[in-house]
Amino acid sequence: MSTPQNPSQSGSKPTSKSLLPGILKGLATTAKTATRKTHTHEYPDVAPDLPPRSRGVIALMEENCTSCMLCARECPDWCIYIDSHKETIPATTEGGRDRQRNVLDNFSIDFSLCMYCGICIEVCPFDALFWSPQFEYAETDIRDLLHDKERLGGWMESVPPPPALDERSAEPAEIAAANKPARMPRGRPK
Numbered sequence: 504m505s506t507p508q509n510p511s512q513s514g515s516k517p518t519s520k521s522l523l524p525g526i527l528k529g530l531a532t533t534a535k536t537a538t539r540k541t542h543t544h545e546y547p548d549v550a551p552d553l554p555p556r557s558r559g560v561i562a563l564m565e566e567n568c569t570s571c572m573l574c575a576r577e578c579p580d581w582c583i584y585i586d587s588h589k590e591t592i593p594a595t596t597e598g599g600r601d602r603q604r605n606v607l608d609n610f611s612i613d614f615s616l617c618m619y620c621g622i623c624i625e626v627c628p629f630d631a632l633f634w635s636p637q638f639e640y641a642e643t644d645i646r647d648l649l650h651d652k653e654r655l656g657g658w659m660e661s662v663p664p665p666p667a668l669d670e671r672s673a674e675p676a677e678i679a680a681a682n683k684p685a686r687m688p689r690g691r692p693k
């Protein structure tokens with residue numbers, strides 16, 4: 504007994520009758536998806552709508568940096584380079600001691616090595632490093648991915664403000680300290 508064969512097995516050409524259901528099914532799918540909202544963006548014509556906490560680039564607030572080297576020591580990729588020198592600040596009162604402070608000479612991050620883990624930002628005790636969602640800094644020369652302190656400082660403009668505190672959270676310590684009434688010197692009448 505001979506078994507029925509499909510057109511491709513038998514070598515015969517498909518007829519217009521056998522193609523019609525497939526074409527109709529394809530057209531129905533096209534009509535259905537044509538009206539659906541798209542999930543793609545026509546970048547760079549349309550800028551992506553990124554969440555404010557996106558990890559685009561690291562920004563440096565130079566005034567806050569004390570050159571403590573903590574970020575450079577904790578960076579798993581060793582891609583933070585810091586140079587600083589000590590400066591002596593003369594005593595302001597007679598008999599007082601001179602003080603020393605670190606002056607930042609160089610602070611660079613090599614974004615060709617950085618893996619965007621965020622450890623440097625987490626460990627900085629002085630809030631000198633921040634995430635900026637800015638990501639458009641691709642270069643044709645890999646050496647240009649080494650951002651110096653001026654370039655890292657420039658990214659501060661694109662750092663979004665911190666999210667609002669939960670309405671039932673405690674007042675931040677620094678605001679509570681600033682709102683505290685000043686202490687009266689001892690012995691002075693109130």
Ligand code: SF4
Pocket residue numbers: 577578579580581582583612616617618619620621622623624
């Ligand atoms: S994000 Fe991670 S890898 Fe990049 S500089 Fe900071 S600590 Fe290093």
Ligand code: SF4
Pocket residue numbers: 567568569570571572573574575585626627628629630631632
């Ligand atoms: S950025 Fe922060 S952790 Fe890094 S050297 Fe400056 S103060 Fe220290």
